[in-house]
Amino acid sequence: MIKNLLFDFGDVFINLDKKAPEQALAKMGIRTIDEEMTTWHNTYEKGLITSDQLIENYLKKFPQLTALSFQQAWNSIILDFPQERLDWIIELAKSKKYRLLLLSNTNDLHIEQVIKNMGAVRYSQFQNCFERFYLSQQINLRKPDLEIYDFVLRKDDLLANETLFIDDTILNTAAASSMGIHTWHLEPGFEDVTQLFEVKKALF
Template sequence: MIKNLLFDFGDVFINLNKKAPELALSKLGIWEISEEMNDWHNQYEKGLLTSDQITEKYLKTFPQLTALSFKNSWNSIILDFPQHRLDWIVRLHKENNYRLFLLSNTNELHIEQVIKNMGAIRYSKFQSCFERFYLSHQIRMRKPDLEIYDFVLQNDNLNPSETLFIDDTLLNTAAAASMGIYTWHLEPTRDDVTQLFNLKKDLF
């Protein structure tokens, strides 16, 4: 029986355009995201680089960039947060039938943009729905590394067999499943998180 719901953030609650940053950078003459650049991104998501440090790396490597053009390109991935999803999670929180948690790979610049797009009051309302709000850059771990799932399970005393993890990335749900956690690989073009209890009714 599911008692704990562990949600991803991007493309589960907030809409993303995952191709937008690469497209924006290509317009600035950066045609390829190299292995080294991906390593910077992973370090930044783990809080091992600051916003200033990752910006500096980009500006040193690509002199045509400015701090603002990099930030705008980087944050172009962040879109809107539909009101019906916020209403749904607020209602779920009020019903108090499940322990609710959020687990997101993110970074400081993206969260700043999320708050700007949503508005501080809506963001605070969303955050307050969760018993714990795990952001990768704050806990210095990221999905799909197994340590992050183990950390959440241990930190909140969760039984994997009573926990459902919802994420739009197959690697992340596969990693969680390997820990004995139930999963839903949500596909944003087809699914909506508000359909959870209809699409996964066999778990409830």
């Protein structure tokens, strides 16, 4: 029986354009995301380097960039948060039928853009729906590393077989599944989080 719902954020609640940053960087002559850059991104998502350090790394490597042009490219991934999804999670929280938690790989620059796009009031309404609001940058862990799922299970005293994890990235759901957590690999554009109880009705 499912008692705990663990949600991703991007492309589950807020829409993303995952190709936009690379496309924006390509227009500025940066056509490859190499291993060094990927390491910066992952380290930044874990909160182990600051926004200023990430920007400095990029400006040193690519002198054609400015701090502003980089930030605009970086944040171009963040789109809108449909009101029907916010209404849905607010109603689910009010029902108190399940423990609701959020687990997101993110970073300071993206969260700043999310709040700007959503508005501070709507972001606060969303955040208040969850018992826990885990952001990778704050807990120094990131998906799909198994440590992050173990951290959440232990921290909140959750049983894996009573927990359903919803994420749009198959590597993340596969990792959670390997620990006995029920999962829904949500495919953006084909499914919507508001369909949870229809798509996964066998679990409820």
